[in-house]
Amino acid sequence: MTTTQSLVGIPMELSQNLNIHVSNDIEHQSDSDSNLSKIFKDPIHGTIRVTGLCVKIIDTPQFQRLRYLKQLGGGSFVYPGATHTRFEHSIGTYYLAGKFARILEEKHQGRFQDGDIECIEIAALCHDLGHGPFSHVFDNRFIPRVKPGSTWKHEEASVQMLEYLLKENEDVKKAFEEFDKDGSRLELIKDIILGGKQTKYVKEALVEEKRKKRFLYEIVANDKTGIDVDKWDYFARDGHMMGIKGTFDQDRYMELARIIDVDEECPRICARNNEASNLYDMFHTRMMLHRRACQHKVTIGVELMIVDVLQTLDDIVQIPGEGGQRRKISECIDDIEAYSKLNDSILQLVEDEITLGTKGQDAKETTEKLKTARTILKRLRSRDLYKCVGKHILSAKEDVCMMSFLNIEQAKEEILEEGKKEILEEGKKAFKGEHFEIVVGTV
Structure with missing residues (x-):
């Protein structure tokens, strides 16, 4: 699909809470740790039953922290209902991951080994543990500004937070050790969160055989096709909270998906050719949500103000x-x-x-x-927000890669020239290039 990038100038010196949509009404089904389950009433997926080890993980300070991380960063300043958090998104992703994995298991007996589906569910539940304040504002805007050249990603922090969670909560650690006798399942969970990439956080020898089953890695976060349950939950959840409806049918996709041995590759999750239109709807939904929320000029203004605050306090x-x-x-x-x-x-x-x-x-x-x-x-x-003073959308003929070599200062001057007349005509105080930033957005 076409990639679009926009330039947005934001004045930086001109002038100078939490609704949880996952119910707290939790029903304990059993006093036995091994059979412990909780029920959450979710506005997107309805009744979600969380079972076993995942219940214990949820009831830790490290997971409960997700209640205080807004999913859409500054998006609630544009869409007042979009105050949902990483907490309910993580539970929704857990639900979809388990559902999809069990559908595939039913259709492909023997593909999944004992414990694989539970590992996928735990990875889905914990995949966002590493997000910082205001979610992607922290890793996409704040860290690059204060630590230029940093390669830090929130997925790495998710793995570290999971390890820290196990270290700090003895009851969870004991339950996990019962589930994971030789340590290989924890490594698989971390590997799924990280997308099966070679990193210092995973013991390669313990996941080498699992990596030959690429379909295990394509349910939670599919870096091959971008079709995964993480996106399905936030498409549905963000759209619902923003009042924007998508048309992608995730249930149909799950029922029609198959695990196939692709030539010269490992077994992967594949879709039938008549699913093309449904998948088009999925990617169109993603583009629509990004344009209307993540790349909305007011959202960007709000998020840059938040980054200014964090940088000032650093x-x-x-x-x-x-x-x-x-x-x-x-x-x-x-x-x-x-x-x-x-x-x-x-x-x-x-x-x-x-x-x-x-x-x-x-x-x-x-x-x-x-x-x-x-x-x-x-x-x-008081909603005295940073304003958009210029914007440029690349045409299909323009080279997207040119953005990497763009002369930022020159671009600022061009934006200033365009806006100078309007500023002078309205009698406003003139501003200089250092008063604003250029933000590049990709869809």
């Missing part, structure tokens, strides 16, 4: 981590204990003047930076 906020060591916000990605304390509420702590544990060496600098951060937050709350 040198003064101290978050306790491993061994009692105090970490900057940007340093938390290297300390999973400190990272587990990060969530969207960090803005509320700043805005309401709650004690932040800030550095005392330079009180004046601390005061000034807190004042700057609170000024931006005051603008955000």
Whole structure:
């Protein structure tokens, strides 16, 4: 499909809560740990029964943290109903992963080994444990700004958070050890979260045989085709909360999908040719949601304001981590204990003047930076948002790769020239190139 990229200029110096849609009404079905289950009433999938080890994982501080991470970052400033979180998305992804895997197992007896489906479900449940404040705002905007060249990804943090979860919760650790006698299942879970790529987080020898069954890796996060249950849940959930309806039929796709030994490749999940139109609807839904939410000019403005606040606070906020060591916000990605304390509420702590544990060496600098951060937050709350001053959509003939070599300063000057007349005519205060950023979005 065609890739589009847009340039959006955002003024940065001109001027200067949580609804959970997964029910808390949880019904315990058994007092036995091995048969423990909980029921969640989900607005998207209806009744979801979570069983076994996954129940214990959900009832940990590390997983409950997801309640305080908005799924769409700044999207709720455009769509007021889009205040859903990573918590309910993770449970929805768990549900779809288990459903899809069992449909495939029924049609392909012997393809799945004992424990494979449970590993897929746990991977689906935990795949977003590593998200930071305001989800992709943290890893796509904040970290690249304060740590240029960083290769850190939230998927890696998800694996680290899962390991930390097991370390910090003895009852979960014991239950997991019962499930995973030789340690190979934990490695498979981590490998599925990471997409089966070679990394330092997975013991290669324990997953070598599993990687020959690529279909195990194509249910939760399919980096080969982009067709996976993670997307299906957020298509349905984000669309529902935003009031935008998609037409993709995930149930039809699951029923018609097959595991096939592809020539010169491992067995993969394949679709019938008459599913092409349904898959087109899926990718069209993705494009529509990205354009209307993620790349909406107001969403981008809000998210850049959030990043400005986080960047301003980065040198003064101290978050306790491993061994009692105090970490900057940007340093938390290297300390999973400190990272587990990060969530969207960090803005509320700043805005309401709650004690932040800030550095005392330079009180004046601390005061000034807190004042700057609170000024931006005051603008955000009063909807005095960053404005879009220019936009460019690439045509089909333009080379998408050119964006990597774009002269940003030149682009800023061109945007300034275009907007200068309007600014002068309205008698507004002129602004310079350093007052705004260029944001590149890809669909």
